[in-house]
Structures are given as structure tokens and as C-alpha cells.
Amino acid sequence: MKKKRYVQVGIGSRSRMFTRAITERYADRAELVGLCDVNMGRVELRRSDLLDAGYGDVPGYHADEFDRMIAEQKPDCVVVTTRDCDHDTYICRAMELGCDAITEKPMTTDEAKCQRILDTAERTGRDLRVTFNYRYSPTRTQVKELLMSGTIGKVLSVDFTWNLDTRHGADYYRRWHRNKANSGGLMVHKATHHFDLVNWWICSTPDTVTALGRLAFYTPDTADKLGFDRRTDRCHTCPHLADESCPFALDLSAKDFFRRCYLEQEQHDGYFRDRCVFGEDIDIEDSMNLAVRYRNGVHMSYCLNSFLPWEGYRIAFNGDRGRLEVQSIETVYISGDDSVPGETVEEKSYVRVFPHLADPYEVPLATAKGGHGGGDQRLLEDIFQPDPEGDRFRRAAGLADGAWSILTGVAANRSMAADGQAVRVNDLVSGLPEPDHTDMAD
Ligand SMILES: NC(=O)c1ccc[n+]([C@@H]2O[C@H](COP(=O)([O-])OP(=O)(O)OC[C@H]3O[C@@H](n4cnc5c(N)ncnc54)[C@H](O)[C@@H]3O)[C@@H](O)[C@H]2O)c1
Structure with missing residues (x-):
């Protein structure tokens, strides 16, 4: 079998x-021929x-030498795991230079970048895969x-709450994610997973988004109230790390x-x-509430908070023949801390069906070990x-899935900036392809 040639751009935590x-489990069919950052x-x-x-010597390139890497290494595919705001640069350039691309979520961070990716894909005919591992758990x-x-029959409405805790949730306020220009805020960076799941679960795409959001917890005011009065810009030099008085501190050493x-x-x-999670320059929200109308008529209320005592989600689908309720609690971690990220805590999670005019029942939970509820390995396979x-x-x-999933968050960002005015998703970009829901829609 001829091995497929891959290069990677963005050599941080997720790229591992x-x-x-590529270099271990699928080494019989894949080859790593370049690293770039x-x-x-x-x-x-x-x-x-x-x-x-x-494994051998894999050539390394600076980001300025991306084109040279492609010319010299002639990869079939570029794997993009940079900061979210840089995804579009490498997706588009990869396609222009004749490669397919695999990108981490979110596909990109705003409507202009999304349009550029749509146009480049259309012009070049190259393939883009967006790695929504959450679908695979x-x-x-x-x-x-x-x-x-x-x-539960035809789904009529959805009630979705996602909680991020003060370990994993706080981590978004430590580094590049904390600025909207880098990540699109949690509405894009994190909720792209959740909006993608809903699009896929209900076989539809968003029509209108109304959102309210604010930065309520990760603020200098909270740090003052908690008594972190000697804090510095980062944990490494902070006296509250040294004397162990700050439970939010991250010790990089x-x-x-x-x-x-x-x-x-x-x-x-x-x-x-390891920047202070209560820093002055944080400009993303930590508390967000949305109402979303889908093109198949379904309404969703969605809520995301990132400073809570437990992590996981609750979702209820209300159908014309009953209600499906899911609770999934996830393990505590910080990205890159050597623990398995986001495993399901089985004893606290459930799937329940409440049929109309009949007794409710529990469905045995399907779970798996491994990162992100067992989704990572299934995605790679x-x-x-x-x-x-x-x-x-x-x-x-x-x-199509990458675009539709970020656009709910992009519309939410616009709506939040306009004090909750409704934003139509279709007005944000043109030429949006339809996701393939063949054989899956009711
Ligand atoms: N699907 C998931 O569950 C999941 C989990 C974690 C991260 N991710 C995604 O993976 C991506 C990377 O996240 P991470 O946690 O590894 O971040 P990270 O900060 O550890 O790594 C990002 C890397 O990108 C590099 N970089 C920054 N600007 C660049 C540029 N202009 N050109 C080239 N490289 C550049 C940085 O130097 C760094 O090495 C993000 O898009 C994130 O959303 C997805």
C-alpha cells in the first residue's frame, strides 16, 4: 500500500x-514528512x-517556510492544529498548493475567514476534514x-446546558483562547462542538440566533474578592503559586x-x-445563554458557563412521542496535564426515555475509555x-459541517455585541453547502 504523506502545522498539545x-498506530499507511510552527x-x-x-528525522520548518515545506515534501494532506485564528491561513494555502487538509475544530473563528475557506475549497476542489471527535464518543x-x-418521534425542541469547571474551564482564560481575536470566544472555540452535535443530531442547520453573554467570574474583581492581592501577570512568577494560596494556579515546572x-x-x-485567569485583558465571555431557531423548525435553548463545580452536559430532546434526557459528567483535567481528557464518569451519567403516556425507562449507557468520551480513538480510526x-x-x-457549526457561535457573538438582537445565520456568508443528512433525517 502506498503511504499517504502528511505534514503537521501547529506543534502544540493537540498535535501530539x-x-x-501517523507515526505509530497507522504507520503502515501514513507517513509524517514535515513539522511546521x-x-x-x-x-x-x-x-x-x-x-x-x-521514527527517523522528520524535517522541521518555520511557519514562514510553509510553502517551501509543501514544495519539498509534496504531502497529500496538511494537518492543522494551530491557534483557531490561524486555521484559515493554512487550510487555504494547503488547498491552493494542491493538498487536502484536516483541521482541528473550530474550522475558523469568524465569517470573513469562513467565506475565504468556502471560496478556496470551491475554487481548488480540495477536500477538508474537520475533526469533530465529540460525534464519535x-x-x-x-x-x-x-x-x-x-x-421520541419528531424532535420539536431542545434544551442544552454545558458546564465547564474551574479546572478545565479556567484553562481557557490562561492562554490565547482568552482573546476573542484568537479563538472567537467560547461561543466559537468550545461551542462549535456542541452546535455541530445538535446540527448532526437533529439533521438541520441554524436559522436565527439570539444571545446574551458576559464575563462574570474570570475578572480582577473576583481575584480581589478571593484575596489574591499579590498576584502577578502569570503563575510562574506569582507569590500565590509559591505559597499555594491560589487554587487556580498552574505550575508549568x-x-x-x-x-x-x-x-x-x-x-x-x-x-x-500560565497567565493569570483573572487578567485585565481577557475579552471573552464566561456565561452565555442562547435561543436558536433551526431551519426544520426546532427551537433550542442553550447555556454555557465556564466557572462551575462540575463538568459535563445535560440535554433534553422534546419529541412528538416523548422526551429523551441525557446527562454526561466528565472527568476533571487540564489540557496537556498527562491525564486522559474528558472521560465519561459512568456512574453519574445516564440516558433516559420518557415516552408519552407510558412509563419512563433508562437505556444502558454506551461508553468507552479514552480521550473525549472515547471519541478521539474512534475519530482517528x-x-x-x-x-x-x-x-x-x-x-x-x-x-459544510465545519462552517454551519461555527456560524451559530459567530451569530451569537454578533448578537451578544448587539444586546441580544436576533442574527440570521444565512446573512453571514454566501454559498454555504448543505451537510449530507441523507438516510438520517426523519
Ligand atoms: N477536538 C478537541 O477536543 C481539541 C482539544 C484540544 C485542542 N483542540 C484544537 O487544537 C488546536 C490547537 O490547540 P492546542 O491546545 O494544541 O494549543 P497549543 O497552544 O498547545 O498549540 C498551538 C500551536 O500553534 C502554534 N502557532 C501559533 N501561531 C501559529 C502560526 N501563525 N502558524 C503556525 N503555528 C502557530 C503555537 O506555537 C503552538 O505550538 C486548536 O485549534 C484547538 O481548538 C481540539
């Missing part, structure tokens, strides 16, 4: 999952880790199956990966992974070694 997949320290670190693992696939099989990947590479780009029989749940997400 793809490096491992603005920070050459992280590139060299990955190269030396690969050499130590016996068994519980979420189980929800898809229950809805597809008509368990305490974990091998944090130290090697971030602390020891700061000299190259000044990227501090579907990318690198897909089932030749296909996937009846159509979990592989592309350009």
Missing part, C-alpha cells in the same frame, strides 16, 4: 494525538522525540441512533510536558501558557483506516 497516530523550539522538540522513538452516537430510530513544550520554549515567541462498509451515522465531518 495526530503525530502518534512559528516556534522552532516546539518543532525541534517534536523532531527529537520522534528520533528518540526510532459512544454516548453521543447512541443519542444519534435513538433519534434516528424514532424513539511541575509537569514534564508543560515544562518542555511551553516553559522551555518561551524564549522563542513569548507565549506564556475513521480518518486513517475507515470502515470499507461506510458509517451509517455519517460521523465524518467536512467543510
Whole structure:
């Protein structure tokens, strides 16, 4: 079998999952031929880790040399795991230079960048895969199956609450995510997962979004109230880390990966992974409420808070033959801290069906071990070694899914800025392709 040639751009925490997949589990069919980042320290670190693992010498390139990397290495596909705001640059350039692309979520951060990706894909005919690992976790696939099989009839409305806790949730306020220009805020960066799930679950796309949001907790005022009066701009130099008086502090020197990947590479780009979560310059929200109308008539109320005591979600689908309720509690972690990210806590999670005029019942929970509710490994399998029989749940997400999922968040950002005015998603970009819901819609 001829191996598919991959290069990676953005060699931070998330990129490790793809490096491992290409160089280990799927090495019989995939080959890593280039690594690229603005920070050459992280590139060299990955190269030396690969050499130590016996993989061989993978050429490294600075971000300015992206075109040269493509010309020299002739990859089939570029894997993009940079900051969210840079995804469009590499997706579009990869396509223009004749490559397909795989991008981490969110596909991009605003409507102008989204339009550029849509236009470039149309012009070049290249393929884009958006890695929505959340679709692949068994519980979420189980929800898809229950809805597809008509368990509660036709879905009429959805009530969706997602909680981020003061460990994982707080982490978004430590680094680049904390500025809307980098991440689109949590409405785009995080909720793209949730909006994609809803689009896929109910086989529809958003029409109108009304949103309210504010920064309520991760503020200097909260830090003052909690008594962090000696705080500095980052944990590494903060007396509250040294005397262990701040439960929000992150010690970059305490974990091998944090130290090697971030602390020891700061000299190259000044990227501090441990900025104070109560910093003055944070401009994203931490408390958001939305009302979304979908094109199939479904209404959704959605709520996201990122300073809560537990992490996970509750969702209820109200159908014309009953109600489906799901609760999923997730394990506590910080991205890159060596623990498995976002595993399902089975004993606290459930799937319940409440049929009209009949007794409610519990459906045995489908779960799996591994990152993001077991979704990560299933996603990788579907990318690198897909089932030749296909996937009846159509979990592989592309350009249309990537675009529709961010546009709910982009519309929410606009609505929040306009004090809750309704925003029509279709007005944001032109030429939006329809997601493929064949055989799945009711
Ligand atoms: N699907 C998931 O569950 C999941 C989980 C974590 C992260 N992610 C996504 O993965 C991506 C990376 O996140 P991360 O946690 O690894 O962040 P990170 O900060 O650890 O890594 C980002 C990397 O991008 C590099 N970079 C910054 N600007 C660049 C530019 N202009 N050109 C090239 N490289 C640049 C940085 O130097 C860094 O090495 C994000 O888009 C994030 O949303 C997805």
C-alpha cells in the first residue's frame, strides 16, 4: 500500500494525538514528512522525540517556510492544529498548493475567514476534514441512533446546558483562547462542538440566533474578592503559586510536558501558557445563554458557563412521542496535564426515555475509555483506516459541517455585541453547502 504523506502545522498539545497516530498506530499507511510552527523550539522538540522513538528525522520548518515545506515534501494532506485564528491561513494555502487538509475544530473563528475557506475549497476542489471527535464518543452516537430510530418521534425542541469547571474551564482564560481575536470566544472555540452535535443530531442547520453573554467570574474583581492581592501577570512568577494560596494556579515546572513544550520554549515567541485567569485583558465571555431557531423548525435553548463545580452536559430532546434526557459528567483535567481528557464518569451519567403516556425507562449507557468520551480513538480510526462498509451515522465531518457549526457561535457573538438582537445565520456568508443528512433525517 502506498503511504499517504502528511505534514503537521501547529506543534502544540493537540498535535501530539495526530503525530502518534501517523507515526505509530497507522504507520503502515501514513507517513509524517514535515513539522511546521512559528516556534522552532516546539518543532525541534517534536523532531527529537520522534528520533528518540526510532521514527527517523522528520524535517522541521518555520511557519514562514510553509510553502517551501509543501514544495519539498509534496504531502497529500496538511494537518492543522494551530491557534483557531490561524486555521484559515493554512487550510487555504494547503488547498491552493494542491493538498487536502484536516483541521482541528473550530474550522475558523469568524465569517470573513469562513467565506475565504468556502471560496478556496470551491475554487481548488480540495477536500477538508474537520475533526469533530465529540460525534464519535459512544454516548453521543447512541443519542444519534435513538433519534434516528424514532424513539421520541419528531424532535420539536431542545434544551442544552454545558458546564465547564474551574479546572478545565479556567484553562481557557490562561492562554490565547482568552482573546476573542484568537479563538472567537467560547461561543466559537468550545461551542462549535456542541452546535455541530445538535446540527448532526437533529439533521438541520441554524436559522436565527439570539444571545446574551458576559464575563462574570474570570475578572480582577473576583481575584480581589478571593484575596489574591499579590498576584502577578502569570503563575510562574506569582507569590500565590509559591505559597499555594491560589487554587487556580498552574505550575508549568511541575509537569514534564508543560515544562518542555511551553516553559522551555518561551524564549522563542513569548507565549506564556500560565497567565493569570483573572487578567485585565481577557475579552471573552464566561456565561452565555442562547435561543436558536433551526431551519426544520426546532427551537433550542442553550447555556454555557465556564466557572462551575462540575463538568459535563445535560440535554433534553422534546419529541412528538416523548422526551429523551441525557446527562454526561466528565472527568476533571487540564489540557496537556498527562491525564486522559474528558472521560465519561459512568456512574453519574445516564440516558433516559420518557415516552408519552407510558412509563419512563433508562437505556444502558454506551461508553468507552479514552480521550473525549472515547471519541478521539474512534475519530482517528475513521480518518486513517475507515470502515470499507461506510458509517451509517455519517460521523465524518467536512467543510459544510465545519462552517454551519461555527456560524451559530459567530451569530451569537454578533448578537451578544448587539444586546441580544436576533442574527440570521444565512446573512453571514454566501454559498454555504448543505451537510449530507441523507438516510438520517426523519
Ligand atoms: N477536538 C478537541 O477536543 C481539541 C482539544 C484540544 C485542542 N483542540 C484544537 O487544537 C488546536 C490547537 O490547540 P492546542 O491546545 O494544541 O494549543 P497549543 O497552544 O498547545 O498549540 C498551538 C500551536 O500553534 C502554534 N502557532 C501559533 N501561531 C501559529 C502560526 N501563525 N502558524 C503556525 N503555528 C502557530 C503555537 O506555537 C503552538 O505550538 C486548536 O485549534 C484547538 O481548538 C481540539
